[in-house]
Amino acid sequence: MQPDDILKILQQIEFSAPEVKDPTLEGSTEEAVAEGDIVEESVSDKVEESDRLLFDEDSQSIMVDYSIWLDVAKELKGNKDLNFDYLMCIASYDLGSDRLGLAYNLYSNHLKHSLEVKIEFESSVEVPSVASVWRTADWHEREAYDMMGTLFSGHPDMRRILLASDWEGHPLRKDYKEPDYYRGVPVPKDKTAWE
Amino acid sequence: MSSVVGSLNELLVSLFSDISLDVSFLFLLAVIIPGVVIFLIMTVNAIVAVYMERKVSAFMQDRLGPMEVGIFGFKGGKKFWGGIGQTIADAIKLLVKEDIIPNDADRFLMILAPFIIFIGAFVTFIGVPFSEGLIISDFNIGILYVIAMSSVGVIGIILAGWSSNNKWSLYGAMRAAAQIISYEIPIGLSLILVVIVVGSLEMSEIVKWQADNRWFIIHSPFAMLGFFIFFISGVAETNRVPFDIPEAESELVAGWMTEYSGFRWALFFLSEYTNMLIVCIIASVVFLGGWLSPFKIINLPYVDIIPDSFFILDGFYLGLFWLLIKAIFLIFVMMWFRWTFPRLRVDQLMYLCWKVFIPFALGNLVFICIWELLF
Amino acid sequence: MADLLFLFISILVIASAVNVVISSQLIYSAVSLLFTLFGVAGLYVFLYADFMAATQVIIYVGGILVLIIFGVMLTNKIDTPNIVSSSSNQVIGFFAASFLFLIQLAVIVKTDWKQGEVQQIEGTVDVIGSMLLWDYFLAFEVVSILLLAALIGAAFLSRRNA
């Protein structure tokens, strides 16, 4: 299945997703209601509903607004036509001017199709964690936080994973400056020694 | 008294009869000389066994093993004897190595522990025969003595593991203690078989019975089963693969020996190989005819397949030869195990002991009594 | 020579036994007990009771002492090397102990010690064996059943779901 087809399926569902926040509708869980409320409060003035799911022609990927990402993720895994049960990779990237991005690459073992989902956001924003949807995301999100400094909400165990727990800064940011000292040991910056 | 201490004492008394030496002093000499000899045997055994182990493992792993360090003109090249001096070099290295005791370890116990283990192995040797009459002291409780003394080492192991103040060592010590105490039971039970049949605990009596009748291993199916139970439990008792869970290199690093180095570690090593030798000699003496030549497995009174002249193969020196051949073969089998088998898990080890060996050994005990009554 | 050895073993037994009592660290008490039990085994040998000596080593050193050390090591937090024993009620204890000691001393002093002939016995195993299975057979079996019951009881109690 091609990404634009997937988007169509998603758009059908996702356009009904904001309606879920209507408490009168049946079959809506309390959680979803709460989620929807937050979505409405924080996003409604900034992002138009139609902009929350976009198709990115260049990379053949779907751009998702972070506010609805958890619901989209659940849909991507749960929907029988999509059934993305395998999260291959989460790549974080720095867009400059304090904006970050996350690229999720998904694959379906049953339907044999793959999809890339992108989220781009301000660096201060907390992206909902999808560790509850795909367990792979647990360590990948920790890595993204560790290296890029993306913040996640609802992650079960958010710690640094590769760097020391008292390391300062997030090295993969484009504006990252190496510290002069780490625990009193000077960080070698004279590259002539090894270059 | 057909033992070394006794005959040595007599010899010394007769030698120094003209010089008026105190008799008790001579007795002391007669005790000390065998002690030194035991120590030498232990050392030589460890050196030879380590060399053998390395060559056997090299043979099984498609490689050459030590090839560089030679003595007495044997050196290197493609010859099998290459590297014959390697273990001696290793021993010297161990003795001059820096001895480390961790800061938070219990110093006294940590120093004491290797000596307890060593003395356990050393003292056991007193009751181990090498040939007819070549036994330091032939107690009339022979087998019982060997079992008793070999159980002393475990205390050293526990203390070593505990005093190192290292969690891995502690795990190793716990495993070792549980394992050795458990496997003493099948060992004891399978040795009782021979005691029931022979009616004596004395080593020389046991071999004499085998000379008169047949090797004990073919006494009955139960005796044969008893031999296997004894030997496998013996492998477990000496903490070797597949029962090396107290050391368990890939799990516990080096188990209870983790924090030891240099001389103290050498003592552990010495004791381990000594225990191997003891188990193998006891197995040979009790089940495989001891110092009897293998041409006389069965003593049939009326049928003479092998002419009597063959039996000149028996005797004091040849007896030593045969016993060592048997023991070395069993040691080789132990090494064979080590280089082919994976390691059992600790619960599987216990299962094997308590639910397989002990019931079978107990059954053996009953059946061999019935066998004795019937035949 | 033999007297010297006897003296040495006796001193070893008494000294290590005293250390068992006064040592403040339980683990050292347990280790001292090793020497005590070994020394006692040595004393048995002096009495030509070699079977008793071997049994002493098997049961007390190889079994009970290991159990004690195991227990000491596992009772407290596993990774603290100092498990210290303290004593309470020292005054009362002192008087009670001295009282008992005095009684024993009196018994020792009052006993009319007799010295018999030194007997050379070849071995005690045969005698013990036949005595157990002929003369004291009933007692032997009763003790066996008692021990078996204790064994089963211990196994039952230590099971988790019991």
Next chain:
Amino acid sequence: MGIDNLQDNSSIKADEMVLNMGPQHPSTHGVLRLKIHTDGEIVSKIDPIMGYLHRCFEKHCENLSYEQVVPFVDRCDYLASMHMDHAYSLAVEKLLDIELPERVEYIRVIIAELQRIASHLVAIGTFGLDVGAITPFTWTISDRERVIDLFEALCGARLLYNYIWPGGVSHDLSPKFIDRTIEFLDYFDKKYDEYNELLTGNPIFIERTADVGIIPADVGVDYGVTGPSLRGSGVDYDLRKTDPYSIYEKFEFEVPVGKGEMGTVGDCWDRYWVRMLEMKESMKIVRQAIASIPDGDVHAAMPKRIRPKKGSVYSRYESARGDVGFYIISNGKNVPVRLKMRSPAFCNLSILSEVAEGWMISDVCTILGSLDIVLGEIDR
């Protein structure tokens, strides 16, 4: 990583003990630290702590041109460097959108499958070591040496080859390479049976590995476990079949999956056995590729300078350890803006705490060995 207090007493229950397995430990396969909470021999909680080998691989890549990244990629999975080269080259080629000469693809397949054999040999040998069998390790290492000799004849390097480049390979095959490869395959066919005799059928080995550390298929997928570790759970997921890259669709081979022959599907024995069978399949592929390798210039498609268009690409590759992914963002210059590597062993390791909890300390070593991790790749 390591600075959090080494002995954290606050969170330990009374009868629990915290063991630090590693960073220096014989069976952590490198500098991995496992913080293990144990109750006696039973493991109640495992916290893998890594990063001891972290070399800022991804940050390096942001400062190096595409060609210069290749040696760094090599050093990620140092037991299967060719796979890393290949995976990275595929990603860059996908970004550049170039066609390769047939011969290059054949060479790459031959090399990759030989590398898979070499890597699986180490995995099997160290797995044997983890369960206490020492001899299989020396056997496998000496056989791996033969593959490495082949590679040495090919490109001069024994561990980090820098052989497969974006757009081609560094050298053509040497004339004798094909003969020597066939010689090796014939030799290895016989040796393979010896391994089965020594380790596969050993009752103690089966006792130790069967029914231990079972990864159910759905849990494995959920954790992103890939490669032989996932196929051991019976999931038929091999990128060479499901999403064929290079020229794998031309060859006939099976994708072995765990069937639970000795115990439950997805136990350690299954993972081991899948690796054994995969070596057999790799030999099959190499034989086919050698039989039909065409002539050609291996440098024909090699770009002079690599300057991809603006955009991003995610490319996948089936390495010896699983699904290697490269996510590359390019802004039109000769240096990637962002290069993210999806490390298979990283995801495979993440399932350890789920699988190994409740087993014994010995089993933790077994399970870790059966997952076949390489720390260079986890920490990057």
